[in-house]
Amino acid sequence: MRYCTQCILPDTRPGISLDADGVCTACHGHRDKETRIDWTAREAAFQTLVQQTKARAQGYDCIVPVSGGKDSWYQVIMARKYGLSVLAVTWRTPARTEIGQKNLEAMIRNLGVDHIDYTISPDVERRFMKAAFEERGTTGLPMHMALFAIPIRLAVQLRIPLILWGENPQLEYGGNELERLSDTLDSDWLARHGCLESTDADYWCGKEGLTKSELLAYQVPRETDFTVRSVFLGAFFKWNSYENARAAQEAGFEYGKQDLKIGTWDFADIDCDFISLHHFLKWYKFGFTRDFDNLSVQIRYGMIDRGEAIAQIKAKGWQAPEQDIAAFCRFQGKPDSWFWSVCEGFRNTDIWVKQAGVWYIPDFLIPDWQWT
Numbered sequence: 001m002r003y004c005t006q007c008i009l010p011d012t013r014p015g016i017s018l019d020a021d022g023v024c025t026a027c028h029g030h031r032d033k034e035t036r037i038d039w040t041a042r043e044a045a046f047q048t049l050v051q052q053t054k055a056r057a058q059g060y061d062c063i064v065p066v067s068g069g070k071d072s073w074y075q076v077i078m079a080r081k082y083g084l085s086v087l088a089v090t091w092r093t094p095a096r097t098e099i100g101q102k103n104l105e106a107m108i109r110n111l112g113v114d115h116i117d118y119t120i121s122p123d124v125e126r127r128f129m130k131a132a133f134e135e136r137g138t139t140g141l142p143m144h145m146a147l148f149a150i151p152i153r154l155a156v157q158l159r160i161p162l163i164l165w166g167e168n169p170q171l172e173y174g175g176n177e178l179e180r181l182s183d184t185l186d187s188d189w190l191a192r193h194g195c196l197e198s199t200d201a202d203y204w205c206g207k208e209g210l211t212k213s214e215l216l217a218y219q220v221p222r223e224t225d226f227t228v229r230s231v232f233l234g235a236f237f238k239w240n241s242y243e244n245a246r247a248a249q250e251a252g253f254e255y256g257k258q259d260l261k262i263g264t265w266d267f268a269d270i271d272c273d274f275i276s277l278h279h280f281l282k283w284y285k286f287g288f289t290r291d292f293d294n295l296s297v298q299i300r301y302g303m304i305d306r307g308e309a310i311a312q313i314k315a316k317g318w319q320a321p322e323q324d325i326a327a328f329c330r331f332q333g334k335p336d337s338w339f340w341s342v343c344e345g346f347r348n349t350d351i352w353v354k355q356a357g358v359w360y361i362p363d364f365l366i367p368d369w370q371w372t
Contacts (some may be wrong), residue, residue: 001287001351003365007296008309009174010365012286012351015193016174026174032181032298033171039238046236050082053162053229058112060087062162065151067093067271068104069164070255071241073248075233076111079164088115089154091147093272094125095327099259100271110252118150120217127208128215129274130332135207136197137285137346139328140278144195145218148185155228156221167234169193173293183235187220195278241268241297262321264298264312265288274328276321283318284347287361291316314366 002011004024009016016024053061061084068090070244079086088106108115132141144221151163163185170179170193174247181191190196201218204210219336233239245253245267260266262276269275269290306310329336352359360371 001361001363004049004296006306007295007299008292008306008313008365010286010288010292012348013282013288013292014286015170024174025176026172026296027179027300029171029174029180032177033238037181037238038141038154042236046082047163048234049229049231053084056161057085059085060158060160061085062164063089063151063155063160064113064164065089065147066098066104066107066115068107068145069269069271070245070248070253070267073103073107073111073251073253074244075164075166075249076107076113078233078237080111080113082277084162084164086113087158087160088113089151090115090117091143091150092117092119093143093274094122094331095273097259097271097273099254103253103255103271106252106254116154118146118217120146121214124210124214126331128204128218129212131204131207131210132197134342136199136276137281137342138195138197139274139281140195141197141274142218143274143278145201148190149201149218149220152220152228152230153217155230156224156226159226160331160335161228163228163230165230165232167239168232171232171234172239172297181235183231185230185286186233190220222360228234240301241265242301242303261324262319264316268294273324273363274331277328280321280325281343281346284343284352286348287351287364289313308309310365314369317370318372 002018002022003009004018004027005022006027007024009024009026011018015027018024032210047128050137062079064072064079064086066088067077076086076088088108128142129139133139154160165185168182191198201215204215205212209348254272255267261269262279263269269279283289295304295312298304299306299309313316325339326336329339347359351361353362358371
């Protein structure tokens with residue numbers, strides 16, 4: 001493994017590559033945000049998009065996919081600021097947290113938006129998650145498939161001309177130059193970057209007894225008679241997770257250190273008990289944790305330096321979300337040993353080496369890491 005010389009991301013992270021100087025594409029994306037992108041022109045382009053959207057709208061102007069988290073608060077705030085009428089749409093996780101529910105209700109009340117809380121049969125969710133976890137080593141695939149497909153399906157069916165997503169992950173977390181500067185989330189983007197493991201809903205038919213009708217909510221419409229623009233808000237306004245949290249908090253969003261489930265940001269990943277498992281599998285597959293993502297962003301924002309980030313990683317160590325793992329196993333009706341056995345099946349032996357019964361990563365970022 002090689003690590004970015006400016007942040008701490010490894011070259012194993014999907015979408016990341018290092019240049020000749022050892023600088024990762026995510027750091028180049030931040031450079032683009034600060035020096036190459038004309039944000040005044042981007043805002044003007046967004047205002048044009050708003051005008052075009054209103055000219056086509058037959059009811060609601062746009063759908064904003066929301067979880068109740070700080071970014072979706074910011075998306076709704078910005079949509080309302082520019083005069084868009086909003087239908088907020090949520091894929092309801094089968095493991096919504098108390099603070100997640102509270103924030104979602106506050107968003108609807110405080111920001112004054114209509115809202116659809118879309119619930120898929122918990123039994124279908126359970127079987128789909130089991131199939132995805134055992135076959136691909138990801139509990140988050142059904143989540144991502146649903147949260148992308150449901151807003152798109154509703155936009156087509158309700159003739160809503162715009163979907164307003166949040167950040168462009170290829171700009172924030174690493175992607176090639178063309179992807180970093182794109183504003184569009186379309187079927188090609190989903191195939192490459194939607195955390196769907198190059199699958200669609202049809203692929204999962206028959207697995208764990210799942211039927212086509214049971215997977216309808218996960219199916220993105222293929223041929224439609226109504227065109228929907230699907231864009232990243234972060235392509236038009238400079239994205240900053242801390243500023244988003246501040247704006248959301250001023251409007252009524254709540255969070256605290258007691259809500260932190262994984263990573264270093266107490267304002268993020270707090271809506272669902274299972275999101276931590278999606279991030280946790282990065283350790284086995286790619287050799288890094290959620291902390292690497294969060295701290296690398298803080299380095300780019302100038303909040304900490306690289307040495308401070310490494311010190312935080314070392315001090316925190318390897319932390320498994322034990323309570324969330326136990327909750328997921330209860331949801332699946334499986335013992336905890338099942339979870340750990342599946343995780344081991346996805347340990348990436350291109351980077352992991354076993355010696356004297358202990359797995360370790362040669363040339364890890366922290367030489368004296370305590371391997372267990």
